[in-house]
Amino acid sequence: xxxxxxxxxxxxxxxxxxxxxxxxxxxxxxxxxxxxxxxxxxxxxxxxxxxxxxxxxxxxxxxxxxxxxxxxxxxxxxxxxxxxxxxxxxxxxxxxxxxxxxxxxxxxxxxxxxxxxxxxxxxxxxxxxxxxxxxxxxxxxxxxxxxxxxxxxxxxxxxxxxxxxxxxxxxxxxxxxxxxxxxxxxxxxxxxxxxxxxxxxxxxxxxxxxxxxxxxxxxxxxxxxxxxxxxxxxxxxxxxxxxxxxxxxxxxxxxxxxxxxxxxxxxxxxxxxxxxxxxxxxxxxxxxxxxxxxxxxxxxxxxxxxxxxxxxxxxxxxxxxxxxxxxxxxxxxxxxxxxxxxxxxxxxxxxxxxxxxxxxxxxxxxxxxxxxxxxxxxxxxxxxxxxxxxxxxxxxxxxxxxxxxxxxxxxxxxxxxxxxxxxxxxxxxxxxxxxxxxxxxxxxxxxxxxxxxxxxxxxxxxxxxxxxxxxxxxxxxxxxxxxxxxxxxxxxxxxxxxxxxxxxxxxxxxxxxxxxxxxxxxxxxxxxxxxxxxxxxxxxxxxxxxxxxxxxxxxxxxxxxxxxxxxxxxxxxxxxxxxxxxxxxxxxxxxxxxxxxxxxxxxxxxxxxxxxxxx
Amino acid sequence: xxxxxxxxxxxxxxxxxxxxxxxxxxxxxxxxxxxxxxxxxxxxxxxxxxxxxxxxxxxxxxxxxxxxxxxxxxxxxxxxxxxxxxxxxxxxxxxxxxxxxxxxxxxxxxxxxxxxxxxxxxxxxxxxxxxxxxxxxxxxxxxxxxxxxxxxxxxxxxxxxxxxxxxxxxxxxxxxxxxxxxxxxxxxxxxxxxxxxxxxxxxxxxxxxxxxxxxxxxxxxxxxxxxxxxxxxxxxxxxxxxx
Numbered sequence: 001x002x003x004x005x006x007x008x009x010x011x012x013x014x015x016x017x018x019x020x021x022x023x024x025x026x027x028x029x030x031x032x033x034x035x036x037x038x039x040x041x042x043x044x045x046x047x048x049x050x051x052x053x054x055x056x057x058x059x060x061x062x063x064x065x066x067x068x069x070x071x072x073x074x075x076x077x078x079x080x081x082x083x084x085x086x087x088x089x090x091x092x093x094x095x096x097x098x099x100x101x102x103x104x105x106x107x108x109x110x111x112x113x114x115x116x117x118x119x120x121x122x123x124x125x126x127x128x129x130x131x132x133x134x135x136x137x138x139x140x141x142x143x144x145x146x147x148x149x150x151x152x153x154x155x156x157x158x159x160x161x162x163x164x165x166x167x168x169x170x171x172x173x174x175x176x177x178x179x180x181x182x183x184x185x186x187x188x189x190x191x192x193x194x195x196x197x198x199x200x201x202x203x204x205x206x207x208x209x210x211x212x213x214x215x216x217x218x219x220x221x222x223x224x225x226x227x228x229x230x231x232x233x234x235x236x237x238x239x240x241x242x243x244x245x246x247x248x249x250x251x252x253x254x255x256x257x258x259x260x261x262x263x264x265x266x267x268x269x270x271x272x273x274x275x276x277x278x279x280x281x282x283x284x285x286x287x288x289x290x291x292x293x294x295x296x297x298x299x300x301x302x303x304x305x306x307x308x309x310x311x312x313x314x315x316x317x318x319x320x321x322x323x324x325x326x327x328x329x330x331x332x333x334x335x336x337x338x339x340x341x342x343x344x345x346x347x348x349x350x351x352x353x354x355x356x357x358x359x360x361x362x363x364x365x366x367x368x369x370x371x372x373x374x375x376x377x378x379x380x381x382x383x384x385x386x387x388x389x390x391x392x393x394x395x396x397x398x399x400x401x402x403x404x405x406x407x408x409x410x411x412x413x414x415x416x417x418x419x420x421x422x423x424x425x426x427x428x429x430x431x432x433x434x435x436x437x438x439x440x441x442x443x444x445x446x447x448x449x450x451x452x453x454x455x456x457x458x459x460x461x462x463x464x465x466x467x468x469x470x471x472x473x474x475x476x477x478x479x480x481x482x483x484x485x486x487x488x489x490x491x492x493x494x495x496x497x498x499x500x501x502x503x504x505x506x507x508x509x510x511x512x513x514x515x516x517x518x519x520x521x522x523x524x525x526x527x528x529x530x531x532x533x534x535x536x537x538x539x540x541x542x543x544x545x546x547x548x549x550x551x552x553x554x555x556x557x558x559x560x561x562x563x564x565x566x567x568x569x570x571x572x573x574x575x576x577x578x579x580x581x582x583x584x585x586x587x588x589x590x591x592x593x594x595x596x597x598x599x600x601x602x603x604x605x606x607x608x609x610x611x612x613x614x615x
Numbered sequence: 616x617x618x619x620x621x622x623x624x625x626x627x628x629x630x631x632x633x634x635x636x637x638x639x640x641x642x643x644x645x646x647x648x649x650x651x652x653x654x655x656x657x658x659x660x661x662x663x664x665x666x667x668x669x670x671x672x673x674x675x676x677x678x679x680x681x682x683x684x685x686x687x688x689x690x691x692x693x694x695x696x697x698x699x700x701x702x703x704x705x706x707x708x709x710x711x712x713x714x715x716x717x718x719x720x721x722x723x724x725x726x727x728x729x730x731x732x733x734x735x736x737x738x739x740x741x742x743x744x745x746x747x748x749x750x751x752x753x754x755x756x757x758x759x760x761x762x763x764x765x766x767x768x769x770x771x772x773x774x775x776x777x778x779x780x781x782x783x784x785x786x787x788x789x790x791x792x793x794x795x796x797x798x799x800x801x802x803x804x805x806x807x808x809x810x811x812x813x814x815x816x817x818x819x820x821x822x823x824x825x826x827x828x829x830x831x832x833x834x835x836x837x838x839x840x841x842x843x844x845x846x847x848x849x850x851x852x853x854x855x856x857x858x
Contacts, residue, residue, distance in 0.1 A: 148616050211690045376698045410720050413713035449616045473694045478619035494618045
């Protein structure tokens with residue numbers, strides 16, 4: 001078995017962390033670009049190679065049509081859910097999208113779990129380079145307010161990346177865990193987690209018991225489509241309107257320039273977290289230049305409605321926990337967007353206390369995930385997380401009304417049993433529709449799945465089937481059914497409303513292995529060609545420059561070298577990296593004697609004619 | 616969402632749970648963990664939440680004691696403890712810890728606790744319709760509904776907030792009245808909790824005791840219905856006043 005890691009699969013950035021055994025503290029792993037933050041960006045080449053992270057982010061400017069960011073916003077959703085967002089994002093949704101979105105990157109089509117799996121694979125490779133051994137198990141964090149389909153999509157992504165997902169942990173809870181280790185605090189804690197694409201608020205109670213510390217989540221609330229992206233989009237809307245008005249430029253035909261604009265505005269946003277003013281300059285398509293200065297005050301006014309939107313979930317979470325803002329012992333800020341002064345001020349004013357932000361808000365979730373991964377792995381426990389389900393679970397009843405069977409904020413695992421029977425004579429199946437949400441009508445809640453219970457024909461009301469709904473520790477629903485009269489358990493075929501079914505995941509898993517092989521072959525070919533070019537260049541140079549050495553070779557040896565060069569030149573034109581490798585070896589052997597002669601000659605001239613033995 | 620794996624669920628779910636430990640065959644009936652080998656045991660059907668938590672079937676519960684019980688059992692049963700156990704033990708942990716959480720959630724709140732107890736005893740009978748008026752409140756409800764209708768009509772015919780102010784005040788007054796009625800109902804409920812617990816403890820003829828408990832349950836059921844009726848009223852007035 002390999003190593004276990006904690007992964008924060010974020011909207012904007014993703015991170016991987018581990019527990020350092022010598023210090024007992026969690027640590028983030030730094031990637032090849034010297035940062036622990038891996039941009040959650042994926043780009044696909046024309047030849048099928050997939051590029052992830054910083055390298056992919058650079059392509060946002062040069063190849064936006066092959067590159068995707070913020071894929072987390074698409075997890076567990078259907079194309080029909082995204083009408084508004086698609087106006088903002090340059091994602092190209094494939095027409096084959098049904099209840100699972102399919103994104104087109106160049107010629108290839110991917111589902112969001114597949115795109116996320118590329119990010120997870122990249123982080124896995126960071127960890128493996130760091131450990132020098134495989135990492136095959138992980139705790140992955142998700143927004144606390146993620147529904148069943150979004151969680152299942154994340155779990156699928158882990159599987160596709162070749163990771164055993166030990167647990168999905170809610171991001172604010174993971175952050176609390178990291179803070180708890182850091183601060184050894186007790187009492188009520190509010191975690192305000194405002195990230196790149198999602199907002200969560202969790203209210204926790206930290207309890208010391210003789211066995212250890214319990215982190216009990218009392219309530220959680222949030223918005224899975226509210227984050228720094230929305231702030232960027234608000235700035236974009238403002239700037240685009242101005243540019244259109246002043247220069248008559250609209251960006252529809254210039255996706256590259258649009259990404260330049262986004263980049264410049266994000267830089268300005270970051271500057272405004274510490275400075276009172278930020279200015280930006282952008283060369284527009286054509287020769288005009290847009291310059292703009294933002295004051296902190298103007299920025300605050302643009303984003304105020306977005307920051308306000310975070311406060312309704314905060315109030316709801318406190319109401320559900322039956323607590324007042326003043327009863328919080330600690331307030332913790334998590335997520336990059338909490339660097340914005342207006343966000344901090346708003347939180348501070350509401351709770352009447354200065355929030356904690358000692359730990360890096362970008363890293364704290366991954367650190368907590370690493371702690372939980374170690375708890376699950378080592379079996380040594382002095383901490384226990386008790387999380388809740390963010391949304392009520394219900395089944396559709398007569399007239400499209402939802403009967404709630406597991407209320408929101410129930411500690412998980414949680415379950416409910418319901419008895420179903422037939423309504424008409426000789427009915428052979430009972431249809432069930434399971435939903436998540438707080439609204440009264442099924443049409444207003446999120447459909448999770450539909451399934452049928454088969455029953456033997458008979459008088460109405462005779463059949464009695466008990467269905468058990470169980471939300472596991474990942475927040476994912478499992479259903480099982482039992483015939484009350486026979487006591488036999490019944491198998492049920494669940495058709496998820498959104499997301500992939502098991503066979504689709506299996507197929508993708510096979511494909512991903514195939515693609516991985518293809519990608520591997522592609523990389524081998526590139527490397528072999530590079531090596532062949534180097535050796536061919538060196539050989540040709542020697543053949544021209546080293547006439548003395550060459551003269552010392554036999555005619556056969558000379559012909560051997562010329563033959564080897566010709567053969568390798570031929571091989572490089574093929575797609576077969578193994579052939580190129582073997583021809584490289586042949587040429588290397590053919591030139592061994594020549595290389596020795598050249599080396600000796602070089603040495604002798606360098607030593608000024610001394611006998612080598614004298615040195 | 617997915618269909619649950621059907622590996623160990625069968626033996627645990629069909630009520631044919633053996634009295635002996637599945638692992639060491641020693642007697643373990645009803646225990647969370649085998650007294651002999653310590654292995655987690657399948658859940659027997661028909662065990663009430665009270666029994667699961669080792670509590671008497673009483674309605675007054677010491678909140679702190681319940682919390683402590685919940686915490687202690689959480690440490691032992693939570694799936695975190697079983698990540699390296701066999702698949703069937705992992706399923707038993709999932710089943711038992713979800714039962715623990717269900718019991719805790721249900722018994723923690725007085726109203727859900729009572730509803731559960733009544734349902735267990737087959738005594739929970741909800742009002743025939745949600746809008747079934749409480750005879751004692753008939754007149755007040757009539758006045759309230761009239762005021763609500765007037766407010767809606769007034770709003771639809773475009774009357775100014777100034778014109779509607781009087782109506783709103785009337786509604787607010789009614790709302791306060793019903794809120795105090797709700798508080799009285801809750802107080803009465805707490806009283807019946809005490810009466811129930813006393814009746815449970817009383818040493819008397821079984822038949823007599825049963826009669827007394829059933830009478831109490833009937834009364835509590837009515838109070839619950841009355842309570843949910845008033846709550847709906849208060850909620851609908853609040854909603855109307857928020858507009």
